[in-house]
Amino acid sequence: MAVFSRIARRLKGSPVFIASLQAGGLMCLGDGISQTLVEKKDKFDLNRNIRFGMLGLCIIGPTLRTWYGILDRRISIKASKLGTAVAKMGVDQGIFAPIFLANFLGINSLMQGNSLNQMKNDITKNFTDVVISNYKLWPAVQLISFSVVPLQYRVLFVQTVAVFWNTYLSWKTNSEGIVDPEILPA
Template identity: 40%
Template sequence: MAKVARAYANLLQKHPWKTQLTTSGLLMSTSDVLCQNIIERETPFDPKRTLRFFVLGSCWVGPIIRKWYIFLDKRFSKPLKTEALKKVAVDQLLFAPPYLHSVLGVLSILEGKDSEGVKERLRNDGFKIVQAAWCYWPASQLINFLFVPLTYRFLYSSTVAVCWNVYFSWRTNSCGTESMLFPE
């Protein structure tokens, strides 16, 4: 395990952009595989859906989250607990709602939905996904901002996001039309 950690640290040092985007794509597609094989066992596996999650993670989620963490660290640079709390508040209240809506919109486009289909999905699922995120992310982000160095924040949040993305995959596909957390 130490060898893997060293190899990853070397990749981060030499190719931070590529490493983080590939990590995001691989972990998001892993979440979809888990969702399809554990939660949605009765339906046939859809490799195109998993590919969409890889593309979404590496081409949309990864770049945005990477830049967001750099921005937050510059904006709230003091190593104080109050700064970490400010980061969580800004992250969850100002960033998360539009970001999650954008992720949902891009996924809808990757699925081939037209503009009306994208709008309908955003209306039906957007705020429910934000509500679920507010239940899931604040505590892990506080840990992230308090204890994880900037270099590894992306890896930490991408790893924590595996469970979140299982939910997101379920929620955004036919088996997830009714939310367990926020019923209609």
């Protein structure tokens, strides 16, 4: 129990830093799963893995922690905890998610060394599929997150679920869409 108390104190003392570390590590994990289990690459692309980790560390972790803090301060429905969670999820998924995903796709493309024209093409090519996939997973996850997960644990909770999402994003943004048929559901 003492370990969890220390973790809780650390999360409260440096929330953005801790969220950044969590997101960076879990983004690396998602890309690693994509490369080894989904794409079954012969050679692990360490640069790609580091790039994905840096996205989590420098952009995703701080952005999500800041965003969740804003939602907690700005959206509260006194009548209902569930109503507050639904309102937060609606704003998160209706406004934040599409903007965040477009930015993710663009930054990832630039980090791959692509030109601004190629970045625009990458966003155009992947945005619709990524947003549709987002809406199949994240509204339910965010309802749980906003209704029962305390703010200091929210990025960790979301990024733990996001290991699977990060695997998908890594595959979607780094491959030609070829996947081993053995891993697909029957």
